[in-house]
Amino acid sequence: MASLTYQDVAEHNTKKDLYVVIHDKIYDITKFVDEHPGGEEVLLDVAGQDATEAFEDVGHSDEARESLEQLKIGTLKRNPGDPKPKTPAPGAVAPQANTTTAGFGTALYAILLVGGLLGYFGYQYLQQQQAAQSA
Numbered sequence: 845m846a847s848l849t850y851q852d853v854a855e856h857n858t859k860k861d862l863y864v865v866i867h868d869k870i871y872d873i874t875k876f877v878d879e880h881p882g883g884e885e886v887l888l889d890v891a892g893q894d895a896t897e898a899f900e901d902v903g904h905s906d907e908a909r910e911s912l913e914q915l916k917i918g919t920l921k922r923n924p925g926d927p928k929p930k931t932p933a934p935g936a937v938a939p940q941a942n943t944t945t946a947g948f949g950t951a952l953y954a955i956l957l958v959g960g961l962l963g964y965f966g967y968q969y970l971q972q973q974q975a976a977q978s979a
């Protein structure tokens with residue numbers, strides 16, 4: 845497996861010869877450009893660059909990550925002065941975008957739970973009221 849620098853990757857920045865860096869791995873996506881469900885434009889935007897942020901921002905599926913695996917051609921050799929990775933290494937604190945989504949998910953569960961409890965106790969209360977009235 846090849847070990848290329850940012851400078852090497854940057855040379856492959858055309859539709860006919862297209863490399864991107866995602867999480868410090870290098871992918872040759874030349875053949876994939878026409879197949880990409882998100883269109884070729886977005887891939888050409890990050891041609892020869894670090895596409896980690898763009899890729900993660902979309903929230904690609906596991907299936908997308910698998911097709912990525914098949915396009916891998918090497919790993920990035922980072923030189924001093926190269927651009928820093930746009931997202932933290934795996935295991936580090938989750939990026940901001942994910943935190944927001946997680947927060948929203950949790951809030952949604954909380955609302956559903958509170959709604960369910962209110963409904964349940966409200967129903968119990970009404971039953972008691974009715975029982976009290978008919979007694």
Ligand code: HEM
Nearest residue numbers: 873881882886887890895898899902904905907908911912
């Ligand atoms: C380079 C490797 C990439 C692969 C293998 C890939 C693969 C895929 C796949 C399989 C989908 C279909 C939905 C899914 O399964 O998640 C998709 C959708 C999409 N991709 Fe990518 N993608 C790549 C890079 C990018 C980049 C760099 C962008 C930049 C913004 C991007 C933007 C999108 C968008 C916007 C969609 C949604 C399309 C829609 O639902 O209409 N993708 N991609």
